[in-house]
Amino acid sequence: MPAPDAPLRRLGFLTIGLFDGADPRPGHESTLRMVELGEQLGFDSAWLRHRHLQYGISSPVAVLGALTQRTTRIELGTAVTPLGWENPLRLAEDLGTLDVLSGGRINPGISVGPPMHWQDVRGALYPDTADAEDFGYTRVERLLAHVRGEPAASFAGVEGIEAWSDRVEPHSPGLAGRLWYGGGSLRSAQWAGEHGLNLLTSSVVKAEGDGEPAGADFAPIQAAQIRRFREHHPAGAAARVSQGLVVVPTDSASAEQRAKYEAYAAARLPRTTAPQGPARMLFAPDLVGPAERIAEQLHAHDGFRLVDEVAFALPFSFEEADYVQILTDIATRLGPALGWQPA
Incomplete structure (x- = not known):
């Protein structure tokens, strides 16, 4: 586990990849350009967020396939793939193919759980099996088994002129060690640790009250979840955790951009003051301002002080020029202020 003043080791970013429904190609091309820029700036990783039945990336596998051919160094991830939308065996095939490419x-x-707007989409997604689908941790265990190369069929051998494998192909031996679980509760953090996964923490946690710090302060709740994860992980204090707050440095931003960013953060601030809804979801405030000030805020953040890698989330609904400015300032101003060095 890093010391509170340890330098940031790995710097990444997360994008939703918005597009115009009437003309979707430019938005997808913009996403590809952003990741290419991230590689040029020295980022260690770029992550894509799923958005099903919305105007964001609905097929990260397809976009990542393109990125495998347009980048050479930067690591590529999903944050996160909701397994309720996926068949674990087919997803394992896609992930193995991506990893090889x-x-x-x-x-x-x-992550696990029923698909969002489940009652609206169940008839289209699982018309015959909706009531039988398991959206819990078992679905993750199935994916893990396939990615690790455990048997998926009872037959392997040659039939006629065709060769058959009893495991998912292509098999990429290192992929299982790069699987991450997106958790926001003590239970999910503990489960991920017990199963040897890496942990993705975001700007949302569950304020459960059971073993959590009192009150509605995001940082200590997130820190408690990180500690619980490492307590139950085979690697202990060395288990990997990546934090994903919304961070917007404004050093090179225009006055118009700064006003836009500040208005965006202000509109989202009320949801950070108390847990939201029956699930008691608590959101972290967006960090907007000069890189030096953001670095000070992060160094004082209980969750950040327990990690040495991050995947900062880009805000929704901004223009490509805004993302270029934000990514450039993160890589050239904020990252170095956190002790990070570009790859």
Whole structure:
């Protein structure tokens, strides 16, 4: 586990990849350009977020496939793939293929639970099996088994002129060690640790009250979850955790951009003051301002002080020029202020 003043070791970013529904190609091309820029700036990783039945990336596998051919070094991940939308065996095939094409750079992040707007989409997604589908941890265990190369069929051999494998192919031996679980509760953090996964923490946690710090302060709740994860992980204090706050440095931003960023953060601030909804979800405030000030805020953040790698989330609904400015300031101003060195 890093010391509170340890330098940031790995710097990444997360994008939702918005596009115009009437003309979707430019938005997808913009996403590809952002990741290419991230590689040029020295970022260690770039992550794509799923957005099903919305105007964001619905097929990260397809976009990552393109990125494997347009980048050479930067690691590529999903944060996160909701397994309720996926068949674990088919997803394992896609991930294995991506990892082979990328030369071992894929970091799949996954989560469990029913698909969002389940009652609206169940008839289209699982018309015959909706009531029988298991959206819990068993679905992750199935994916893990396939990625690790455990048998998926009872037959292997040659039939006629065709060769058959009893495991998912292509098999990429290092991929299982790069699987991440997106957790926001003590239970999910503990489960991920017990199963030897890496942990993705974001700007959302569950304020459960059971073993959590009192109150509605995001940072100590996130820190408690990170500690619980490492307590139950075979690697202990060395288990990997990546934090994913929304961070917007403004050093090179225009006055118009700064006003836009500050208005965005202000509109989202009320949801950070108390847990939201029956699930008691608590959101972290967006960090907007000069890199030096953001670095000070992060160094005082209980969750950040327990990690040495991050995947800062880009805000939704901004223009490509805004993302270029934000990524450039993160890589050239904020990262160095946190002790990070570009790859």
